Amino acid sequence: MAFAEQNGAPRRKKRGNNFESMQQSNRALILQLMKAQGVSTRKGLAEQSGLQAATISIIVAELMERRLVEETGLVEGDCGRRLTGLRLRRDQYCTAAVRITPSYYAVGLYDINSACLAVEKTIWPFFDDPARSLEEVLAAVRRFLGLRPDLQPLGAAFALQGGFWLEDGRCALPGLAGEAGADLCAWFSRRLGLPVTADLAADYSAYCYTARPDYSYLKKEVFLYLLVSDTVDYSILDHGRIYRGALGLPGSLGQLTVFDEAGQPAPLETLCGNSVLLRRAAGLLKEYPDSALAARADGLRSRDLINAFYAGDPVAVQLYGGAAAALAQALAVLIRLLRPHRVLLSDEIPQNETFLDMVREDLRPLLEPRLLARVQLLAPSEERSTARDSTMIGGSMYLTDRSIRELRL
Template identity: 30%
Template sequence: MTRVEHHVTRAAEAASPTSSPMLRQTNLSLVLRHLRDHVSRSRADIAEATGLHRATVSNLVAELLERRLVRETGTEHVGAIGRPRRPVALHGAHVGALGLEINVDYISVHGSDLSGRVLVERRVGFDTTASGPDRSLRRLSRVASEAVEAMQRAGAVPAGLGVAVPALVDVARGVVTFAPNLDWHDLPLAARLSATLGLSVPVMVDNDANLAALAEHTSGVAAGTPHLVYLTGEVGVGGGIIVDGKLLRGADGFSGEVGHLSVDPGGARCGCGRHGCWETKVGLAALVRTAMPEQPYQPVTDPEERATEIARGLAAGDRRMLAAVAEVGRWLGLGGSIVANLFNPRVIVVGGYFATLAEWLLPHAQAELERLVVAGPAAQCRFTASDFGFGAASRGAASMVINQLIDHPTTIMDPIPRLAAY
């Protein structure tokens, strides 16, 4: 069977009343994914790009229009004769996706609709480590509840919720296996959060760096780059790795724990219990201890405010801060060279405080990277700063929900499930 015959067969099956629900879902998803990657497209354009028959595309688009998941954007005239085309675009303004991140010293929120329109975005300071899992989950639930109410006021009901955690995560079960900087072990986060909120929608949990990498690959400074690494710039340092356009998870889903690369076996004790991990050299707490020894690191302090405070000192020429950032930059480049030698990314995107201090930090990191990468100039790897600041992981958590909805659109074909009353 030729490729064209295969697509025609699929199209005929999709248009048939007896077509399987799985095939229908696959074709609906195909159309939605295409529209996600383009501002607007005509039915003819969609048919040409996907290989589906035009009649099938018309039927699929009609269903998506009825469910308000796409919208027509006007008319488009092609040539002097012929019927005008009516382009359609991704819509779904009534379908919400809520992303949360809980980290050492803050909780962040990013809520959007299916088309990516931002509905709510905020970050609150919170000492997660000192609060323990029970109190932290209660606080996370309150923040989520407030975000849900804001999204509902904007006309969107969340159809899913994603949570980013600096931890090893059993994604399939939504269980935090080990979060060294939070001191969480085997915490069934998805189940407990769902029960606390009374949610009737899916709750997904993933590693913060993985989700930040997803956000960067989807819509960040390196959007579309098929080979990239994202590094969180938090108290801890995690990595999200994109290879051939896909997130690398590893055999058990625990890849990307680059912050626990041993770079100085005789160094300081890490939260994981080992000594000399990379994050003990480049994490925010390490920088504060060196750059601001008279102000011990306080987890409840907003990390962005602390980074901004250091940036002011750097801009004013504070020699101690400049020396501290240069030292962190060199360690960042050393660890980055290990990552580059292993995965050969085109770009290493840095977030969190790394991005805030990029002007002073990255020149040192880039120089050390170029010195230590085995392939030398042939590797063409560069550091670059994220535009998402400390919100990349929560944005990625919302993207995870949207991807799930687009991949399984029949879950939102019927009326969107509503959250139980709080």
């Protein structure tokens, strides 16, 4: 998937073409602009596309006749003028998105603006029996698509972590025989009768952030996104251009060798991976019987551990202290190589300044002061939940954007 071409950072406004022969590409351009803005006006679309007002009127009328676009009422325009708003209709199309990790999978249904209509997370050891796992995921996707028979599905997007291999638009599952192991997208597409796309969970998540107005600054700088879950992944953005993960292998950053608290070398994901931390938390509860986590020892979840960290629980603070030190070592390497302006740490880790300060403090002895001063560490502005999972929302966004570009609406 060539994200770099599809979500690049234009140095100038997108320009349309007023010739009749270019009407289809103009229509795609207008749909893209409307999807990105949420609510648009005819005047604003003309200014941003470079198309004549008359051309905009013709395209908008056609899109309204096809029930792709609707008017929203009056919105504020220039100089206090109120103009008629336009937006994509939400009652025509949907997308399915799936996140697969070593310890769970999640399935969601999204409207054309990638707003979540329904979502479900299932704890599941995916790689214990991949063939059975794929059948379970397939059944879940079919069930979710059946929730809204009034909406036409544009396809399904798979955000992947763990033992997959992505190369030349093909997703393979090594060790699994047959079509599903050789080309996961083709297998799902044939069974669902829909287009299917797959990519690293981190790249889909980065795609989601670059499409958000409150993260528009990402198109003006070098940005590094770290996804910390069962595995550890990263995505690199250069002025809005997203580059593929190392070798197309999910979890590649998690295999980077760092040093634990005893000074012994270990893969990064064994020190900060979600499943590992949960196992260690269960063991530490014997030493900390007064921990608030003791009551949940039999069914401890990542959200419990994160909330305990926010509350200052000693078990959670100890575990995430080690995770912060390990992540700082990995970040020191990446910052020296990439010179990013910002680093976003996200997913199944604490997303507050306390945790970021721990990472910053561990970075100090590892980086030259000028490099440390250059980079800004961030956490998402909202707490993560399955309904707000940026990997799945990003997959839905990508699939919808591709459908618009290919004029499949």
